[in-house]
Structures are given as C-alpha cells and as structure tokens.
Amino acid sequence: MRLADIIRFGFRASTGYTARTFLMLLAMAIGVGSVVVLSSLGESAREYVVNQFSSLGTNLLIVLPGRSETVGGPPPLLGVTPRDLTLTDAEALQRSANIRYVAPISLGAAPVSYGAREREVTILGSTAQLFFVRQLTMGQGRFLPEGDITKGSPVCVLGYNMQKELFGTVSPLGETLRIGDYRFRVIGVLAKKGESVGLDMGDVVIIPVASAQALFNTSTLFRIMVEAVDRDAIFRAKKTILSIIRDRHDGEDDVTVITQDAVLATFDKIFTAMTLTVTGIGAISISVAGILIMNVMLIAVSQRRSEVGLLKAIGAPEGNIITLFLVEAVLLSLVGAVLGLLVGTCGVWVIGLIFPNFPITMPLWSLLAAVAVALVTGLVFGVLPAMRAARLDPVISLSRR
Amino acid sequence: MIDLQNITRMFTVGDERVYGLKEVDLTIGNGEYIAVMGPSGSGKSTLLNIIGLLDKPDSGIYQLEGEVTTGLADSKQAELRCHKIGFIFQFFHLVPRMTAMENIELPLMLAGVEPKVRKQKVQKAIETFGLAGRARHRPDQLSGGQRQRVAIARATIMEPHILLADEPTGNLDRASGNEVIEILEELNSRNITLIMVTHDPELGNRAKRQIHMIDGIIGSDHTSSPATAYAAR
Structure with a gap:
C-alpha cells in the first residue's frame, strides 16, 4: 500500500466514527496540555528564582561570621566562640587583587521619625561600595560618600517606599530626620526597584556603617558582601578571603564564605528536579490517555470486524492490517497532541493573565517532549488492538452482518 | 484450474469435533460455472472459503493454477x-463510511496501484455495472441491488480468474437478484470461473455444473448438457 493511501484510510476511518474520535482527541489533548502547562510552570519558577539571585549582583561572595561546615577531627576541648567580623576585617579584604568591591553590612531596626511621622524601620549600615555590589540605582540625590569607612557621618539614603511614607510628595533632599537618638540628613533616594530576594531595598534607610554601629552600640558586622573582579576570580577571591580572615583571627577558620554561584546552582538543581517531577505527573496523564486510546481502538476493532474480514478477503496481508490500525492510532494521537499544545498554550496564557508579575514561559523542550510522548503512546497502545485486528479469523468476521 | 485432493476441515463445537469437509476431492476447470447446493451445515461455505484461501484445510492438498497453496505464508496467500x-457475499460487506467509488477502489489501493490508473479502472467499472449516478453515494444510500453491483465491481476490479459468490442473491428481491445473476453469468461468459453457493434450486439449475453437498462430502456432482441448461432457463 502507498503511504498516502494508508494515511487517508486512517483519517477517513477516524472521521467516520466521530464520537470515538472526539473522546480520544479529548483525552490526548488534556494529557499533552497538562504536560505543557506543568512544565512551563516549573521552568518559569526556576527562571524566576535564578533571575532574582542574579539581580543581587554578579560575582558576589558573602562572608558570614561563624563556621557552618565541619572539617572533621575531634571537637575542641574548650568551646570556641567565633570571633566577630569587624570593620577592620572588611578593610583588610579590600587589599586583595581578586576583589573589586567590599561592602560591610550592619543590620538592625530603629524608629525613624520626620516631623510627626514615625516608623520602625530596617536600618542598613554600609559603605559607598554597596551601591555597586547590590547594583542599586538612584532616584534622587546621591549615595553614601566615599571615605574612611571607620568614620561615621550623619547622612542617610532612603528606600523608595520610605521616602513616600515619610515625606509624601515633598522632596526629602537636605531634610533632617531622626533615627533613634541621632539625626541624619537625607542625601539621596533609591530608585523604585522590583522585589529582590532577601531584603526589600524599598523599605530601608541606608546610613554609613560606622554610624550604624554607633546607633546599635556594637562593633560587629552582620556580614560582608564582596564582589570579585570577574567570574574566574570568584574561587581565588574565596581562598583569599579565608586566608586573610584566618590570619586576622589567630589562625581560626571562623567565617563562612558563600558564593552566589553555589547558591544559584543549588536552586537551579532544586527547580530542575521540581520541573521534571511535575512534567512526570503530566506524563502520567498522557499514559492514561494512551490506555483510553487502547480501549477505544479495541472497541473499534470489534466494531469493524467485518471490515477487517473484508480487507483480508480482498487481499490485505496481516502486516497491512496492523499498519492500518496503528497508523489510525498514531494519527489520533498526533492530532490530539496538536490540540493539546493549543490547550496548553491557552492555559499558559491564562496563567500569565492571572499572575502578570510571574514571568511564565513555555520551554521548547516541553512542547517537543509532549508531542513525542503522545506519538510513542499512540504507537505503544495501538499495537495490541492492531494485532488483534490482524489475528481476526476472516471466515468468522465475515459470517456476521 | 482448481484442484482439491483429500481436503478435510474439522471444527470444534463445544467438545465435539465435527467435519466441515471430509476428504473432498474436486477439480474445477477454467471458466466453469458451478452451483454448490445443499442443506445448511453441509459444508458449502467451508468449501468456498477454502477455495478462496480464507480458511485453511486441516489436511489435503489444494492446488490453485498449479501452485500448491497449503502451507503458503499469510502474505503469499493474501497476494493470491x-x-x-x-x-461476493450475501451481506455485500461494503465499508459503510466509504462511497461506492471508494469501495470499488479498495482492492486497487491495497495492492498499491497508482492513483491515476486506479481512477481509470474504477470509472470504467462504474460505467460497466450501471452505477454512474451512484458513484459518490455511501452504501446506506444504495438499494440492495446497487450494493451488490458495487460489491461485484469491487470483486472484479483486480481482474481475477475466479469469482466466489456466497448466496449473492440471498438478501435481494427477485428482480435485483436476477439482475445480479445475469451480471455474474455475463462475467462467466468471459471465461471467469464462477462458483456460487445457493439455496435456490432454480438458480442452481442455471449453472452448468451442480455440486450437492451433504455432511461435508460431495453427494453428487452433475454436469448438465448445454440443452438441459438452456431448458432450465
């Protein structure tokens, strides 16, 4: 038989029994559609998180006080209290050739007031270099001035929301506000920025790190953010940081250095696994569709017994009959898959409408995978009915009307 | 040339083994016109199915035009x-979703004949069998006689040497039945072997050779002289 004839035969047979064809298409479309939607959701969630981390800044390393890993060996006889990170530690890091920016961070909360308005606000003490490390942009004025980081100065930079809440439409530049017991002059306002992982930079007041330490009456740092000179320097920067801090802390490894790469890679792995899991769940619905296809094809074979008998009588060998029924199943799967892609696309579109902030995308691989799985399902679950059709005894099939 | 030697076909009914055909010997020459008659269950249809290679004998040798068919592979038998x-069947067995034209075309399609050639042949057959106005009708839009003419057109489209008809008029009224028989006899006159199973003695008498079957054996095999055959008409 010619290929075009086989396909036409299968197509005509499908359109000849509309209810059955409709059911099969529906099942396959739902299966394929769910694979597309679920994998799109998973993939988009992964991308969302990765993007959020990237917006923290590139080539970023974070130095935390205390060790979070063990290297084996017996525990120390006397409890060792980790030494605090101090401003001089941060200054020391600045000297490495692998490091471009160092932003020591001191974090706390304090009441901020302007006129009659007062609010409890997150106070971020840092230096001019935070601007580059966190990739901030200014809305008005300028960021913290460069200079000796151990010297405080009574200036502050407001997050976008803080400016709105404390000053409304009035320009805050040059105004003085109170933070705790100290007065600070507003020198700048950050530009409005989307949310980012960790701290919402819209709701903070940034002051010089030495002033923050005075405000909170402490000499320790919350952490130090470090930017390596380039991507290749990240590993070297990590080693340098560890050795510098070790020298300064009496030979103790009492800090933890997190590279952004490591965090990103972990999240990437988690979300890839999650995407595959939900895609797998979708694939189950495709195989359910496959079983339905098998059932309906089996019914089709017994409905069309006399047709099969006739085909044999007019000279179709068993192989031909298998081909005809198999092609019919595959055709139905294929059309179902295409419908499923449409359903999936619509679903993704609707989700995009409902959650406009969530960047949902359809990965190409999921489209291809869904169609491929649908085709394989059609083939696999089409085999049994096709074999049964081929094995029908023509004499018995033809003896009935 | 059809040559059956010692053909036996047994069926299992419940736990009983019954003979469909019992050691049947039969030789049929090219262009013969044969009516196979006998009561129900006498083995008429089994004989026809075995000659048509739809059924396989349990023992014996069947030669079709000099070729031993017993033991041939399925694809080889399908080709024959x-x-x-x-x-040609009593219930026509047209594919209900296909038009008359497509039903006639089916054997050509299965054989992989080129669409152009197919179209010509089908067109010719449609004219020959008087179906010109009905070519695009589906079987449920055709009368019984028309359906059987479509079935005959389909059976002859590959230009076979042998026509096997199982009660071809069994489901038709008298007028369309006669019409169908005349078509079959016309085909037979062009040297196509015609083997017809029938209950109707009147139809059987029109054949030049009558085979009566009883309980799976050939009870009588009678070739009428041209004169008696003519008289029976």
Whole structure:
C-alpha cells in the first residue's frame, strides 16, 4: 500500500466514527496540555528564582561570621566562640587583587521619625561600595560618600517606599530626620526597584556603617558582601578571603564564605528536579490517555470486524492490517497532541493573565517532549488492538452482518 | 484450474469435533460455472472459503493454477486472494463510511496501484455495472441491488480468474437478484470461473455444473448438457 493511501484510510476511518474520535482527541489533548502547562510552570519558577539571585549582583561572595561546615577531627576541648567580623576585617579584604568591591553590612531596626511621622524601620549600615555590589540605582540625590569607612557621618539614603511614607510628595533632599537618638540628613533616594530576594531595598534607610554601629552600640558586622573582579576570580577571591580572615583571627577558620554561584546552582538543581517531577505527573496523564486510546481502538476493532474480514478477503496481508490500525492510532494521537499544545498554550496564557508579575514561559523542550510522548503512546497502545485486528479469523468476521 | 485432493476441515463445537469437509476431492476447470447446493451445515461455505484461501484445510492438498497453496505464508496467500480471486457475499460487506467509488477502489489501493490508473479502472467499472449516478453515494444510500453491483465491481476490479459468490442473491428481491445473476453469468461468459453457493434450486439449475453437498462430502456432482441448461432457463 502507498503511504498516502494508508494515511487517508486512517483519517477517513477516524472521521467516520466521530464520537470515538472526539473522546480520544479529548483525552490526548488534556494529557499533552497538562504536560505543557506543568512544565512551563516549573521552568518559569526556576527562571524566576535564578533571575532574582542574579539581580543581587554578579560575582558576589558573602562572608558570614561563624563556621557552618565541619572539617572533621575531634571537637575542641574548650568551646570556641567565633570571633566577630569587624570593620577592620572588611578593610583588610579590600587589599586583595581578586576583589573589586567590599561592602560591610550592619543590620538592625530603629524608629525613624520626620516631623510627626514615625516608623520602625530596617536600618542598613554600609559603605559607598554597596551601591555597586547590590547594583542599586538612584532616584534622587546621591549615595553614601566615599571615605574612611571607620568614620561615621550623619547622612542617610532612603528606600523608595520610605521616602513616600515619610515625606509624601515633598522632596526629602537636605531634610533632617531622626533615627533613634541621632539625626541624619537625607542625601539621596533609591530608585523604585522590583522585589529582590532577601531584603526589600524599598523599605530601608541606608546610613554609613560606622554610624550604624554607633546607633546599635556594637562593633560587629552582620556580614560582608564582596564582589570579585570577574567570574574566574570568584574561587581565588574565596581562598583569599579565608586566608586573610584566618590570619586576622589567630589562625581560626571562623567565617563562612558563600558564593552566589553555589547558591544559584543549588536552586537551579532544586527547580530542575521540581520541573521534571511535575512534567512526570503530566506524563502520567498522557499514559492514561494512551490506555483510553487502547480501549477505544479495541472497541473499534470489534466494531469493524467485518471490515477487517473484508480487507483480508480482498487481499490485505496481516502486516497491512496492523499498519492500518496503528497508523489510525498514531494519527489520533498526533492530532490530539496538536490540540493539546493549543490547550496548553491557552492555559499558559491564562496563567500569565492571572499572575502578570510571574514571568511564565513555555520551554521548547516541553512542547517537543509532549508531542513525542503522545506519538510513542499512540504507537505503544495501538499495537495490541492492531494485532488483534490482524489475528481476526476472516471466515468468522465475515459470517456476521 | 482448481484442484482439491483429500481436503478435510474439522471444527470444534463445544467438545465435539465435527467435519466441515471430509476428504473432498474436486477439480474445477477454467471458466466453469458451478452451483454448490445443499442443506445448511453441509459444508458449502467451508468449501468456498477454502477455495478462496480464507480458511485453511486441516489436511489435503489444494492446488490453485498449479501452485500448491497449503502451507503458503499469510502474505503469499493474501497476494493470491488479491490477484486471482474475487469474493461476493450475501451481506455485500461494503465499508459503510466509504462511497461506492471508494469501495470499488479498495482492492486497487491495497495492492498499491497508482492513483491515476486506479481512477481509470474504477470509472470504467462504474460505467460497466450501471452505477454512474451512484458513484459518490455511501452504501446506506444504495438499494440492495446497487450494493451488490458495487460489491461485484469491487470483486472484479483486480481482474481475477475466479469469482466466489456466497448466496449473492440471498438478501435481494427477485428482480435485483436476477439482475445480479445475469451480471455474474455475463462475467462467466468471459471465461471467469464462477462458483456460487445457493439455496435456490432454480438458480442452481442455471449453472452448468451442480455440486450437492451433504455432511461435508460431495453427494453428487452433475454436469448438465448445454440443452438441459438452456431448458432450465
């Protein structure tokens, strides 16, 4: 038989029994559609998180006080209290050739007031270099001035929301506000920025790190953010940081250095696994569709017994009959898959409408995978009915009307 | 040339073994016109199915035009059915979703004949069998006689040497039945072997050779002289 004839035969047979064809298409479309939607959701969630981390800044390393890993060996006889990170530690890091920016961070909360308005606000003490490390942009004025980081100065930079809440439409530049017991002059306002992982930079007041330490009456740092000179320097920067801090802390490894790469890679792995899991769940619905296809094809074979008998009588060998029924199943799967892609696309579109902030995308691989799985399902679950059709005894099939 | 030697076909009914055919010997020459008659269950249809290679004998040798068919592979037998044998059934067995034209075209399609050639042949057959106005009708839009003419057109489209008809008029009224028989006899006059199973003695008498079957054996095999055959008409 010619290929075009086989396909036409299968197509005509499908359109000849509309209810059955409709059911099969529906099942396959739902299966394929769910694979597309679920994998799109998973993939988009992964991308969302990765993007959020990237917006923290590139080539970023974070130095935390205390060790979070063990290297084996017996525990120390006397409890060792980790030494605090101090401003001089941060200054020391600045000297490495692998490091471009160092932003020591001191974090706390304090009441901020302007006129009659007062609010409890997150106070971020840092230096001019935070601007580059966190990739901030200014809305008005300028960021913290460069200079000796151990010297405080009574200036502050407001997050976008803080400016709105404390000053409304009035320009805050040059105004003085109170933070705790100290007065600070507003020198700048950050530009409005989307949310980012960790701290919402819209709701903070940034002051010089030495002033923050005075405000909170402490000499320790919350952490130090470090930017390596380039991507290749990240590993070297990590080693340098560890050795510098070790020298300064009496030979103790009492800090933890997190590279952004490591965090990103972990999240990437988690979300890839999650995407595959939900895609797998979708694939189950495709195989359910496959079983339905098998059932309906089996019914089709017994409905069309006399047709099969006739085909044999007019000279179709068993192989031909298998081909005809198999092609019919595959055709139905294929059309179902295409419908499923449409359903999936619509679903993704609707989700995009409902959650406009969530960047949902359809990965190409999921489209291809869904169609491929649908085709394989059609083939696999089409085999049994096709074999049964081929094995029908023509004499018995033809003896009935 | 059809040559059956010692053909036996047994069926299992419940736990009983019954003979469909019992050591049947039969030789049929090219262009013969044969009526196979006998009561129900006498083995008429089994004989026809075995000649048409739809059924396999349990023992014996069947030679079709000099070729031993017993033990041939399925694809080989299908090829013989396709090119040498045409089937006509009591219930027509047209594919309901296909038009008359497509039903006639079916054997050509299965054989992989080119669409152009197919179209010509089908067109010719449609004219020959008087179906010109009905070519695009589906079987449920055709009368019984028309359906059987479509079935005959389909059976003869591959230009077979042998036509096997199982009660071809069994489901038709008298007028369309006669019409169908005349078509079959016309085909037989062009040297196509015609083997017809029938209950109707009147139809049987029109054949030049009558085979009566009883309980799976050939009870009588009678060739009428041209004169008596003529008189029976």
